[in-house]
Amino acid sequence: MIIRSATLYYLVMPLKETFKTSYGVMKDKHLCIIKLVSNDGIEGYGELDAFAAPWYTEETTATATLIIKDHLLPLLQNFELQEPNQVNQIFQSIRGNEMAKAAIETAVWDVFAKMSNQPLATYLGGKISDVSVGVSVGIKEHPDELLQTVSSYVNEGYSRVKLKVKPGFDVDFIKQIRDKFPELLLMVDANSAYRREDIAILKQMDKYNLAMLEQPFGVNDLVDHAWLQKQLKTPICLDENIRSLADVIQASKLKSARAINVKVARVGGLTEAIKIATFCNENDMVAWCGGMFEAGIGRAHNIALASRVEFSFPGDISASNRYFEKDIITEEFVSSNGKITTPKRAGIGVDIDEKSLESYCKRWEYIILN
16 A cells, blocks of 8 residues: 555644643644545545643644654655554654654554454454543642532543642542542542652552552653652553653563553554553553543544553543534544443544534645655
């Protein structure tokens, strides 16, 4: 298969409600949808999930699209692909820029799955037809406000809740949720908001039977996480500092964590994500599928990945209506009793809602590759 052309759609999608983390406040999601067309006319879709500002990783929507156009797509020009795994190797000459790579690589996976007339989940080796999903809740100003929000998601049937935390918005908030829902699968995500001197606070969190504590320390750290894990019974989960299988192997050797948040965009695509999940499964680490405020295309890829048996813990996938009033796909993903059914049609199994795409689209570019 040869990629004939690429179309990039630049979107700004307002969030239904402001989402607050230790990094800052989000009111809308900037993203880019990439459509690849093969020499046989088969269309594959990927989603660039870098944020507008470089507060999660170094990449932004603007820098990543520049890399896509000037460096990654030219590597595919007139290249005859035999399988989607090749893209990961072809892009090795470009350092970093994992989100830019993932946007193209996932679209290639979609093309190949459609060529084989298989749902992407099946093509990836997925066996789970109904994927367990969780929900991530941003920082609230008062514990009562958080309790109300969490209660609504529990009533909707979500099987796992993740709370964003930072100093001053942590122990009291966790306690109120745990008191109300003693059996809830509950975890917290710090987005690197704590330091070694916060050990007393982190040990207080350890009392509340948390499923895991995600990324308490810095994005380049494995040593301090290992120091902390020795002192807590709560499993530490790593997120921002995991960009590849090599990072996971180091974390495993240092005993820095007992769980890994596998985000397709952050690790450069589905190929690397599967390698990481496989390693975790073989080395007594929990692997689960993280989220990046994806629209329908990215969500479809996440659901397909999470259908693999290595993903035993509910991911940050959630229903289409979690973040946006209207998604960019015609049949939106719906959560029922904490599960989302994998699409049964070939490829990612969803169609673009052209009107919705047009309403969010600020501009687009068409690029001929051969």
